[in-house]
Amino acid sequence: MRDFILKRIAAVILPFVCVYGFYVIFHGHISPGGSFAGGIIVGLSYIAFSTIYGIEKGRAKIPDKVLTWTESFGTLWYGLMGLVGIFKGVPFLANKLAGVDLGLPGALFSGGIIFYIGLGVGIRVASTMITIFFTLMEDQS
Amino acid sequence: MTAMIADNLPVLVIIVPLFIGIVLPVFARRLRLVEGMVVLAEALGLVGAGFLAYMVVTRKGADWIYQVGGWPAPWGIELTANSLAVFFLAVVMVVSLPIALFTIGNLRQEVGGNMRTARFYTLFLLLVGSLAGMALTNDLFNTYVLVEVATLSCCGLVSSHGTPRAAEAAFNYLILATLASSLVVSGIGFIYVITGHLNMGFASQGLEQIWQAKPHAVWIAISFVLVGFGLKSAIFPLHIWLPDAHSSAPSPASAVLSGLAVKGYMICLLKFLYVVFGPDLMKEFSVDRILVLAGMTAIICGSVMALPQNNLKRRLAFSTVAQVGYIYLGFGLMDINGLAGALFYLASHAAIKSALFLSAGAMISATGKKKISELAGIGRKMPLTASVFTAASLGLIGIPLFSGFIGKWYLIAGSLDSGDFLPTIIIIAGSVLCAAYLFPVIRVAWFESPQQAEQVNAEQQAEQPDSAAQEGSRGIALQDEEMHSGQQVQQTAVYQNVQENTPPGNQVKDPGTAQKLALILLTAVIFILGIMPGPFIALAKRAAAELLMLR
Amino acid sequence: MKALLEKLIINYPYFFAVVLFAIGVLTVLTRSNLFKKLLGINIMGSAGFILFIASGNIRGGVEPILHTSDHEAVYVNPLPSALMLTGIVVSVSVTAFALSLIIRLYKEYGTTDAQRIARMRNEVKKIDSNDRR
Numbered sequence: 001m002r003d004f005i006l007k008r009i010a011a012v013i014l015p016f017v018c019v020y021g022f023y024v025i026f027h028g029h030i031s032p033g034g035s036f037a038g039g040i041i042v043g044l045s046y047i048a049f050s051t052i053y054g055i056e057k058g059r060a061k062i063p064d065k066v067l068t069w070t071e072s073f074g075t076l077w078y079g080l081m082g083l084v085g086i087f088k089g090v091p092f093l094a095n096k097l098a099g100v101d102l103g104l105p106g107a108l109f110s111g112g113i114i115f116y117i118g119l120g121v122g123i124r125v126a127s128t129m130i131t132i133f134f135t136l137m138e139d140q141s
Numbered sequence: 142m143t144a145m146i147a148d149n150l151p152v153l154v155i156i157v158p159l160f161i162g163i164v165l166p167v168f169a170r171r172l173r174l175v176e177g178m179v180v181l182a183e184a185l186g187l188v189g190a191g192f193l194a195y196m197v198v199t200r201k202g203a204d205w206i207y208q209v210g211g212w213p214a215p216w217g218i219e220l221t222a223n224s225l226a227v228f229f230l231a232v233v234m235v236v237s238l239p240i241a242l243f244t245i246g247n248l249r250q251e252v253g254g255n256m257r258t259a260r261f262y263t264l265f266l267l268l269v270g271s272l273a274g275m276a277l278t279n280d281l282f283n284t285y286v287l288v289e290v291a292t293l294s295c296c297g298l299v300s301s302h303g304t305p306r307a308a309e310a311a312f313n314y315l316i317l318a319t320l321a322s323s324l325v326v327s328g329i330g331f332i333y334v335i336t337g338h339l340n341m342g343f344a345s346q347g348l349e350q351i352w353q354a355k356p357h358a359v360w361i362a363i364s365f366v367l368v369g370f371g372l373k374s375a376i377f378p379l380h381i382w383l384p385d386a387h388s389s390a391p392s393p394a395s396a397v398l399s400g401l402a403v404k405g406y407m408i409c410l411l412k413f414l415y416v417v418f419g420p421d422l423m424k425e426f427s428v429d430r431i432l433v434l435a436g437m438t439a440i441i442c443g444s445v446m447a448l449p450q451n452n453l454k455r456r457l458a459f460s461t462v463a464q465v466g467y468i469y470l471g472f473g474l475m476d477i478n479g480l481a482g483a484l485f486y487l488a489s490h491a492a493i494k495s496a497l498f499l500s501a502g503a504m505i506s507a508t509g510k511k512k513i514s515e516l517a518g519i520g521r522k523m524p525l526t527a528s529v530f531t532a533a534s535l536g537l538i539g540i541p542l543f544s545g546f547i548g549k550w551y552l553i554a555g556s557l558d559s560g561d562f563l564p565t566i567i568i569i570a571g572s573v574l575c576a577a578y579l580f581p582v583i584r585v586a587w588f589e590s591p592q593q594a595e596q597v598n599a600e601q602q603a604e605q606p607d608s609a610a611q612e613g614s615r616g617i618a619l620q621d622e623e624m625h626s627g628q629q630v631q632q633t634a635v636y637q638n639v640q641e642n643t644p645p646g647n648q649v650k651d652p653g654t655a656q657k658l659a660l661i662l663l664t665a666v667i668f669i670l671g672i673m674p675g676p677f678i679a680l681a682k683r684a685a686a687e688l689l690m691l692r
Numbered sequence: 693m694k695a696l697l698e699k700l701i702i703n704y705p706y707f708f709a710v711v712l713f714a715i716g717v718l719t720v721l722t723r724s725n726l727f728k729k730l731l732g733i734n735i736m737g738s739a740g741f742i743l744f745i746a747s748g749n750i751r752g753g754v755e756p757i758l759h760t761s762d763h764e765a766v767y768v769n770p771l772p773s774a775l776m777l778t779g780i781v782v783s784v785s786v787t788a789f790a791l792s793l794i795i796r797l798y799k800e801y802g803t804t805d806a807q808r809i810a811r812m813r814n815e816v817k818k819i820d821s822n823d824r825r
Binding site: 031 | 755757777781788791792795
Binding site for chain 3: 282285286289293296297300305306308309311312315316319320322323326327330331333334339
């Protein structure tokens with residue numbers, strides 16, 4: 001696309017969209033939204049970049065290998081967080097029982113492992129959205 | 142450490158395949174490592190399932206209830222390791238290990254590309270993990286999520302060939318399976334609206350108290366669940382997606398789809414009907430009659446539809462439609478022998494149909510032929526594969542000494558107990574029809590002259606352009622039943638591609654060691670289930686008793 | 693009649709869920725365009741979601757977030773919404789997968805019409821059997 005205005009506006013807005021997505025991921029446990037919604041926003045900021053500036057440029061920003069890694073290990077991170085409970089001798093995915101400090105309600109670092117799980121899920125969702133986009137674009141061409 | 146693992150076994154059995162499966166694409170470059178990890182995950186799952194079964198069987202009285210996250214029942218998700226759960230878990234792990242072994246070394250040429258192979262394994266392990274979850278979970282919504290994971294994995298496995306035919310089959314399957322999922326989720330929604338619980342035990346208590354006040358809502362919930370899972374497990378009038386999907390998938394995928402995935406949905410239906418709604422409500426709404434009727438129709442119609450199929454995998458797929466009928470019939474008998482027979486038949490059919498699909502796949506990939514008539518004399522060239530196919534066929538028909546016989550025996554006993562002779566007649570007629578569609582394959586494989594087949598082979602070898610080698614993977618993609626002779630080049634390419642792994646001059650022979658091991662393991666399972674069914678039938682009877690007398 | 697109408701108005705989300713479900717099923721079963729089938733599936737899924745979410749609503753309830761000021765507030769049931777988030781994730785994956793299948797079919801056959809695809813496939817088969825003879 002050769003639209004100058006679109007490119008300029010995207011250049012200004014998209015970084016903020018991406019940061020906002022991370023904001024939603026990080027505040028998933030204390031406010032509406034969450035890791036899925038936040039991950040979608042992060043992914044969409046990147047997808048918008050790729051559609052406006054061209055697929056090639058978008059691909060150059062994040063190699064396939066990185067996407068595969070984030071996709072796999074975002075989920076694995078969830079599993080590892082669940083294993084914390086097992087290592088403490090309580091059931092899988094236990095939070096307070098595992099002795100994790102829950103913090104003050106409403107604070108950013110509260111909710112024990114939920115915060116960290118949300119991080120993993122957000123990364124996974126973002127990379128999955130990007131992978132879906134690229135797969136569909138590849139299929140089309 | 143050991144105690145730590147033993148205490149958390151119900152959840153570990155589910156998450157180990159899931160999480161090992163998910164990291165596989167990272168190691169796609171090193172396919173040996175990926176295969177090793179898959180077999181490792183399967184082996185761990187098998188050991189875990191065996192140990193869990195041992196612990197549940199030796200533990201008298203109450204079920205082993207595992208609370209995920211430490212949250213107690215009405216709020217948290219429960220995993221219940223009871224006899225039914227460990228029975229199905231053992232079936233899943235015992236049958237999926239040989240299938241995983243079968244894929245070693247030869248999946249890449251069927252699917253094409255390292256990354257695609259790794260993703261195939263990811264889907265395979267996701268399916269295995271979700272099936273294990275379906276066996277164990279005691280939560281309605283958790284069941285829905287696991288069913289969805291299994292459905293998407295199945296669709297991915299169906300389309301993993303990359304052919305347009307497979308894509309079409311996968312799309313039809315996806316649409317119908319998602320329709321079924323919507324029905325299931327609406328059914329769960331109705332149960333939740335009526336009772337306010339998603340835990341199976343609590344929902345069951347709620348339904349017991351309230352169903353007389355709101356019979357219509359319960360009726361809607363039952364019918365949604367019944368049609369939803371019926372569509373997913375391909376009971377006769379709702380089977381239309383199955384033959385296409387199961388015959389156009391790669392052979393290991395067909396084996397796991399026909400052998401295990403369909404069974405998982407049936408176990409879910411069993412849990413919904415017997416655990417959530419309960420035997421009394423089933424009788425009240427005459428669900429048992431519906432199940433028996435659907436089962437009998439499926440046995441006859443599935444077998445009759447399998448008869449004219451000339452494509453080997455299609456014939457086996459239609460045979461699955463018929464065999465699903467036996468299990469539904471057993472579910473509907475509401476009798477301890479019938480239900481135990483249905484569970485045993487489910488296990489036996491899982492092993493038998495996997496063995497049939499894997500040996501058929503080995504024959505097809507060695508010869509490049511898909512039609513039964515073209516497989517003449519294959520028994521001389523691939524003795525082991527053809528023997529396994531024969532043994533599994535005899536098992537499916539229900540010859541004594543094979544596992545199918547025991548299952549049918551108990552089903553007949555159950556139907557006689559319930560005082561109805563029609564199911565008995567149908568079961569026997571189904572066996573005869575089963576013999577009618579499987580014996581021709583055996584006859585062609587062992588007793589028909591291979592002259593014709595060799596002639597065709599020679600023809601193909603005569604023209605072997607070098608350029609075709611480059612198109613090898615493309616040739617695989619087009620290896621489909623509607624390949625017309627204008628595509629002879631590609632056909633040769635397929636042939637050549639297969640030859641790469643086999644020494645020249647002796648093209649059609651038994652597959653490699655891992656594949657042989659897988660086939661022998663499955664045959665051993667069929668024989669063990671048939672010769673000494675004692676402990677297995679005892680476990681199935683215990684599960685049936687728990688289901689029938691839960692209240 | 694009036695009582696029935698009143699019930700309908702009070703429970704309007706359930707009514708809409710039923711209507712959406714019917715529209716979805718009708719679209720899936722009667723349309724031969726693959727895209728429309730996919731849309732029908734999504735509409736049908738939404739019906740299930742609405743059914744679930746409506747069951748969690750309490751008239752006059754507030755969002756279930758810890759409020760420091762009033763402890764008397766009635767919270768709506770957050771569980772159905774949380775569950776349906778999972779359902780939405782599932783429907784996103786189904787849609788993405790179905791779209792990629794549609795693209796593959798379109799590349800092969802040049803159409804997204806299921807009946808035309810089936811016809812083209814059968815024609816190929818017919819040519820095939822003629823050639824063999």
